[in-house]
Amino acid sequence: MNIKDLYYFQRLISTQSYTQTAADFHVSQPTISQAIKRLERHFQVTLFFRQAKTKALVLTPSGQQLLLAANDIINNWQHVNESISHLRQHTLRFGIEPSVSEHYLPALTxxxxxxxxxxxxxxVEMGANQLVKQVLAGQLDLAISxxxxxxxxxxxxxTPLRPFKFRxxxxxEHPLAKSEHPTFAxxxxxxxxxxxxxxxxxxxxRQLAEQLSIEPQVLFESDSSTLIKGLVKENLALGFISDITAPSDDKDDDLVEIPxxxxxxxxxHINLIRRAHQFPIGLVKQVIDIIEKTFAADNAEQKS
Known part of the structure; x- marks a missing residue:
């Protein structure tokens, strides 16, 4: 079976037109028809039929199953081509979340x-959700998020690298700082x-507030932990922050941590993520080793 046949099948179902599909691939219409026939002979099934009134191509259950598989095969094939291209060029695309970058990028570099x-x-730096999307799409080889x-x-x-701790x-002078048994509520x-x-x-x-069925009062949002701490210092509000954005070795005598x-x-967790089918070889393996050793050293230092 030729992978091109899966490309033709996928596009045909999308365009609903033999003529348009042939034009998209710069081939003749019989080429598309022959590809569909090869697939049907290979699997010994009918993949779709044409609806009488609308002329739409309607997938059979076998056709639906093949389309799902074709989507995965084509995506993986494209990712393999990209990965091999980067191996040939000896390049790696690496994404990191801003808060993690601020704390770990110097040690990684x-x-x-x-x-x-x-x-x-x-x-490149970007938010956690975008990092995951770009790794899945093959636009990034590795990400720390x-x-x-x-x-x-x-x-x-x-690969989990280290857990987050929130505080x-x-x-x-805030009343909560003087409470004997402070609670999140x-x-x-x-x-x-x-x-x-x-x-x-x-x-x-937000998840913690939802556990208590309490709508929180959010005075301000920022991408600067320094600004957050400044507002807390002025006793204008409480802050909610992780030990990544406010490391334990960066204690501020003007602020107190409330358990x-x-x-x-x-x-x-901070995780190292990559596509599951991507093999960690060559440059990818070198960078993964650097990342894991950097975080292992930091974790050991935190425990000591």
């Missing part, structure tokens, strides 16, 4: 330079300032 890979690794564990696609190969930040009586939708903090915050245990915090 050092071994990339030492191994003379800087000109081969093309790095913060993800809620249950939101990841089964078409991805996922409430408050001015020492109590905290939601006050306004909050949050990192915007580029970060997972907002999504996690809470009345809600179940969802499992969130």
């Amino acid at each position: 050092k071994p990339i330079i030492e191994q003379d890979l800087l000109n081969s690794v093309h790095t 913060g993800n809620l564990d249950q939101t990841l696609d089964e078409r991805l190969a996922v 409430i930040l408050a001015n020492p 109590e905290a939601l009586k006050s306004p909050f300032v949050l990192l915007n939708a580029t970060y997972l903090n907002k999504l996690v915050f 809470f245990d009345d809600v179940q915090v969802p499992s969130v």
Whole structure:
């Protein structure tokens, strides 16, 4: 069976026209007809029939199954071509989430330079959802992204690098900072300032509020953790932030961390993601090793 036959079949069902499909591929109409016949002979089924009134091509159950498989095969074939092209050119497209980049990119860049890979690794920053989409679409080879564990696609190969820890930040004079048994429900009586939708903090915050069926008061959203901490210092609101965007070695004496245990915090990790069918060889394997060693060293340092 020729993979071109699957391309012809996929396009024919999309265009509903032998003439248009032939024109799209710059071949004759009989070429498309012969491809369909080959597929039907191979599987010994009828793939579709033409509806009498509308002349539409209607897939049989076998045709529906083949179309789903054809979509996957064609997507994977395109990704394989792209991957081999990048291997031939010795290039790798690497995406990283901004909050992770701010904390880890300097440590990742050092071994990339030492191994003379800087000109081969093309790095871009974007939000977690966009990173996942671009990896799935084959536009990125690797990505480091913060993800809620249950939101990841089964078409991805996922390596957890480290968990997120979330906390409430408050001015020492805020009533919650003086409470003997502070709770998240109590905290939601006050306004909050949050990192915007580029970060997972907002999504996690919303999920925690939903557990308590409380509509939170969000005073302000920003992509700057420095601005968030500045507003908290002024005692204008509470902050909700992760240990990635506010590392433990960056303690601010003017702010206090408020513990809470009345809600179940969802499992969130920084993950290394790639397409499941992509084999970690060559440059991809080199960069994966650098990433895993960098995070392993950081995790060991945090525990010590």
